[in-house]
Amino acid sequence: MDTSLRHTLHKRGMRMTPQRQLVLDAVRELQHATPERICGHVQRVAPAVNITTVYRTLDLLEGLDLVRHTHLGHGAPSYSTRAHEHVHLVCHHCGDVTEVPPEELTDLIERMQERFGFVLDPSHLALSGRCRACAEPAGAAVEASGS
Numbered sequence: 001m002d003t004s005l006r007h008t009l010h011k012r013g014m015r016m017t018p019q020r021q022l023v024l025d026a027v028r029e030l031q032h033a034t035p036e037r038i039c040g041h042v043q044r045v046a047p048a049v050n051i052t053t054v055y056r057t058l059d060l061l062e063g064l065d066l067v068r069h070t071h072l073g074h075g076a077p078s079y080s081t082r083a084h085e086h087v088h089l090v091c092h093h094c095g096d097v098t099e100v101p102p103e104e105l106t107d108l109i110e111r112m113q114e115r116f117g118f119v120l121d122p123s124h125l126a127l128s129g130r131c132r133a134c135a136e137p138a139g140a141a142v143e144a145s146g147s
Contacts, residue, residue, distance in 0.1 A: 008064050019049050023057040027067050027079050032097075034076040072097055072126050085123030091131035098131065 005024060006016040019042070026041040027033065033041070039054040058079055061067040069077035072090050087105060089098040102122035112118045129135075 005064075005066065008066075012064075014060075019046065019053055020057050020060070022046055022049065023054055024061055024066065027058075027061070028081055032070075032072075032078045032080050034078055036076065038079065068124055070124060070126050073128070087122050088126040089131070090126050090128050091134055092128045093130050093134040096131045096133075097126075 005021065009016050009020070022042045022045060023038060026038045030037060030041060035051065035054050035058060038058070039049065039051045042049045042054065058067060058069070062069065062079075067079050067081055069079050070088060072078050072088055073092065073095070085102060086099040087102055089100060091097075105120070105122045105125075109120045109122060112120045
């Protein structure tokens, strides 16, 4: 049982439930998962847990700063633990997701703060584009045509 979750809930006047622990454990185990996938994982142990419980629990855990969500494209968000921090590079052609350290965006982070006073959270970010495999054929076709 997660004593930090129990302590955090108790401080806020909430109680620890097996469902809350199961959802947090699923997020930790799956690392990047939609609520539907988390629900399926939890239901292997507790078949009575429904998707509404999973969504409510994810909202609670995010409010407690234990999990976070990222939109990796169209559809449901993907949840991970707070400690699982990186930038997601999402290929909008093949759907591949590459993880890179937030430090890769240091120059951009500094520019956003200097120019706009905006503090970017790179660990909660997905960038969309084309992966190397999908971009290379497009570039090769342009070179072959002589353009």
